[in-house]
Amino acid sequence: MANNKLIVEERQTDLGNFIVGRLLPFRQKRQVGPFTFIDHMGPSTIGKGNYMDVDQHPHIGLSTLTYLFEGEIEHKDSTGSDQIIYPGDVGFMTAGKGVTHTERTPQNKRNGEEFLMHGYQIWVALPKEMEEMNPRFDYFPSSEIPQHISGHLTIKVVAGNAFGQSAPLQGYSPLFMVDIFAKERTTLNLKGQVKGEIAFVVVKGAILNEDQKVEAGQMLISKTDDECEICLDANSQILLFGGEPLPEERFLLWNFVSHSKDRLQEAKQQWKNKEFPKVPGDRTYIPIPEIKR
Structure with a gap:
């Protein structure tokens, strides 16, 4: 394995009655461009007694990007947004100075029938000057997202x-996220195609790198900004993402992101005091976990 790359193994975490795999951050690399956190949801079978129900919880200083391959999620937040996110759609909630939201299996899917749930939720840190902006929610249906075929590659x-x-969806700092499917074994040339730090999440199939395979559940991060080529195995799908790194270090505390550790502590206290805005009609509350030392 060339020494200009890092391979990250997915770490399993419980999220209510839903299992997610956590890819970013990890010790050697806290961010890739402005991307600071990646949860892999599923693939899991959802059905009677096993629906997705993530109760009301807060965020500051970031945007959450929800992108699904299979299944549906109903997103509600304290701005009043209520949106079902379908496969191929993009939900983008910007927390700014503070937002709360819930993520649940939609009511029409709670009929006892089983279905597959699979996707990613990704946190994008906001620039320092925008960390305290007013929260908002943006939604982009799959039909609006540009897609083209280049040789054996489908690029979205x-x-x-x-x-x-x-x-x-442009975000608030220079970034990119691309969904790529290779029908046949193909070399993907990135020269001049993206700018900034680069990472690859393998959704299915594999990236072939010298004498190793980077397979589903793993992430490959380039240590340089000029990674030009990778080889994708046949029937492989990857998420390519990255961009220009933010100039200041970002800190994480539970669901909060900020350049300021003091701001994280302030948000923690605000949530404990139940001072955050609330999702209309929702009385649920996830307490902030106490860190055992």
Whole structure:
């Protein structure tokens, strides 16, 4: 394995009655561009007694990007947004100075029938000057997201600018996120296609790198900004993401992101005091976990 790359193994975490795999951050690399946190949801079978129910919880200083391959999630938040996110859609909630939200299996899917749930939720840190902006929610249906075929590759630009196309979701700093499917074994040339730090999440199949395979449940991070080529195995799907790193270090405390550790402690106390805005009609509350020392 070339020494200009890092391989990250997915770590399993319980999220209510739902299992997620956590890919970022990890010790050697806290962020890739402005991307600071990646949860892999599923693939899991959802059905009677096993629905997704993530109760009301808060965020500050970031945007959450929800992107699904299978299943549905109903997103509600304290701005009043109520949106079902379907496969291929993008939900983008910007927390700014403070927001609360819930994520649940929609009511129409709670009929006892089983279905597959699979997708990613990704946190994008906000620039320092925008960390305290007013919260908002943006939704982009799959039909609005640019997609094209290049040789054996299907390339969908989910966010930012890449491969000569611009997504309707641009974010708040230079970034990119691309969903790529290789029908046959293919070399993906990135020269001039993206700018900034680069990482690859393997959704299915494998990246072939010298004498090793990077497989589903793993992430490959380039230590340089000029990683030009990777080889994708046949029937492989990856998420390519990254961008320009933010100039200041970002700190995480539970669901909060900030350049300021003091601001994280303030948000923690605000949540304990139940001072955050609330999702209309929702009385649920996830207490902040106490860190055992």
